[in-house]
Structures are given as C-alpha cells and as structure tokens.
Amino acid sequence: MPPAVELRSVARRYGSGDTSVTALDDVSIAFPPGTWTAVMGPSGSGKSTLLHCAAGLDRADEGQIILAGRDITRAPEHVLTELRRRSLGFVFQNFNLVGALTAEQNVALPMRLAGVRLDRRAVKRALADVGLGDRGNHRPRELSGGQQQRVAIARALVTRPAVLFADEPTGALDSRSARTVLELMRTVVDERTGQDGAAPQCIVMVTHDPVAAAAADAVVFLRDGRLVDRLAGASARQVADRLATLED
Numbered sequence: 001m002p003p004a005v006e007l008r009s010v011a012r013r014y015g016s017g018d019t020s021v022t023a024l025d026d027v028s029i030a031f032p033p034g035t036w037t038a039v040m041g042p043s044g045s046g047k048s049t050l051l052h053c054a055a056g057l058d059r060a061d062e063g064q065i066i067l068a069g070r071d072i073t074r075a076p077e078h079v080l081t082e083l084r085r086r087s088l089g090f091v092f093q094n095f096n097l098v099g100a101l102t103a104e105q106n107v108a109l110p111m112r113l114a115g116v117r118l119d120r121r122a123v124k125r126a127l128a129d130v131g132l133g134d135r136g137n138h139r140p141r142e143l144s145g146g147q148q149q150r151v152a153i154a155r156a157l158v159t160r161p162a163v164l165f166a167d168e169p170t171g172a173l174d175s176r177s178a179r180t181v182l183e184l185m186r187t188v189v190d191e192r193t194g195q196d197g198a199a200p201q202c203i204v205m206v207t208h209d210p211v212a213a214a215a216a217d218a219v220v221f222l223r224d225g226r227l228v229d230r231l232a233g234a235s236a237r238q239v240a241d242r243l244a245t246l247e248d
C-alpha cells in the first residue's frame with residue numbers, strides 16, 4: 001500500500017541572507033496507512049514545519065510532498081484546500097471548537113464547510129465512537145477538557161480522512177484525560193482500519209510528551225531540521241532519554 005503521506009528530500013527555509021533559518025533540511029519520511037507516528041525534537045527543531053508541509057499548509061522550497069497519492073508540492077491553493085477538507089483531519093492542543101455551537105454542530109462543521117450534504121447519522125456515530133454519544137447537545141464549556149478533545153477528534157474523523165494530523169493533542173490535558181485520548185487514537189489506527197472499505201487511517205502527531213509519543217507505533221526525532229533518529233516500540237522512558245540527548 002502506498003504511503004498516506006510522504007516527504008521526499010524536503011527542505012524549507014524561512015527568511016533570506018543572514019537571517020535565513022533552515023527549518024527542514026533534506027527530510028525524507030513516509031507515513032504508511034494504519035500507522036501512528038510521533039514527531040519529537042527540541043524546540044525549534046522543525047516539528048511544526050514538518051506537520052504543516054505534510055498537510056499542505058506550508059510549501060516546501062525543495063523536494064516533494066505526496067499526499068493521498070497526489071504530488072501536492074506545487075498544487076494551487078484551491079486544490080490544497082479541497083484536499084485538506086476531504087483527505088485530512090486536524091486536532092490541536094487547544095481543541096479549537098466553536099464555543100457557540102453544540103458538540104454535534106462542531107462535528108458537522110467540516111461537512112458544512114466542504115459543502116457536503118450533512119449526514120446526521122455520521123455525526124452521531126462519530127460522537128458515539130469517541131464515547132460522547134450522550135453529549136451531542138452540550139456546548140464546549142459544558143464539557144471537560146478531555147471531552148472537548150474527544151469532540152475535536154470526532155470532528156477530525158467524521159469525513160474519514162486518510163491522515164489525522166495532531167499537534168500536541170494531549171498538551172492541555174491532565175494525565176487521565178490524556179490517556180483516554182491516546183487510547184482513542186490507538187483505536188483509530190487499529191480497529192477502524194479498513195472500515196466501510198476505506199483505506200486504513202494514519203496519524204502523524206507532534207508532541208513534547210514522551211508518554212504520548214510512546215503510545216504511537218514509532219517516534220521520529222528532529223534536530224536542527226534534520227531527521228536524526230527513529231524508535232519503534234520504545235517506552236516513555238526510552239523516548240525521554242533519547243529526547244534529552246538531543247536537547248543537550
């Protein structure tokens with residue numbers, strides 16, 4: 001099966017001349033369907049840039065980005081917008097739910113924005129899948145942080161995207177809520193795999209949290225914009241130790 005998303009020799013520089021920063025330097029990595037990869041590294045090592053380039057939110061200066069089987073390196077903006085709506089889901093540290101809308105309305109929002117006919121059953125199923133089938137009429141302020149993040153995950157998954165990009169998804173949660181969210185992400189890549197004949201979903205997650213990273217299938221490490229290591233099946237302790245050596 002081809003990768004859900006792939007970076008080939010990607011470079012990204014910001015600014016020019018003396019103030020130029022190389023945020024990504026010759027990065028090649030493939031994220032296969034049905035896998036969950038954590039991206040770690042010291043502050044400023046290029047994690048967000050990698051996520052943004054892989055999701056078509058930022059442009060590579062060199063190299064290629066292949067998303068859901070398409071080369072998006074030089075795709076026009078409207079094509080990227082369409083691709084993001086149909087093939088990608090996003091989860092952020094601060095949930096980014098719309099406060100005035102109920103959980104169901106928040107989950108339905110991507111369909112509305114994409115101009116897709118609203119499928120209420122799909123919305124209800126997405127909320128039930130994250131254990132919030134009875135909270136559809138609640139607004140974000142009536143939900144705990146962990147519940148809000150689960151609504152955000154339901155919203156990200158309702159269109160059954162090929163890739164879920166998560167940026168510090170547990171960063172604002174207590175350890176118990178974080179564990180629930182991580183367990184949910186595990187079911188996304190495992191149990192949902194191939195449901196409805198759809199391709200297995202893939203998660204790419206930026207995190208500073210070794211516990212969250214250890215829940216993924218593999219952890220890749222960036223330093224100064226370069227991929228420097230990859231650990232599979234590592235414990236949180238091993239991940240933390242590896243990160244510490246990069247931060248020295």
Ligand SMILES: Nc1ncnc2c1ncn2[C@@H]1O[C@H](COP(=O)(O)OP(=O)(O)OP(=O)(O)O)[C@@H](O)[C@H]1O
Binds near residue numbers: 022043046048050
């Ligand atoms: N829009 C921008 N303009 C100029 N420089 C940028 C821009 N975005 C990122 N950078 C620089 O690129 C490098 C990588 O930044 P990036 O945000 O990808 O790192 P990060 O690993 O996500 O950091 P953190 O863990 O602190 O969020 C940094 O040196 C940063 O200052």
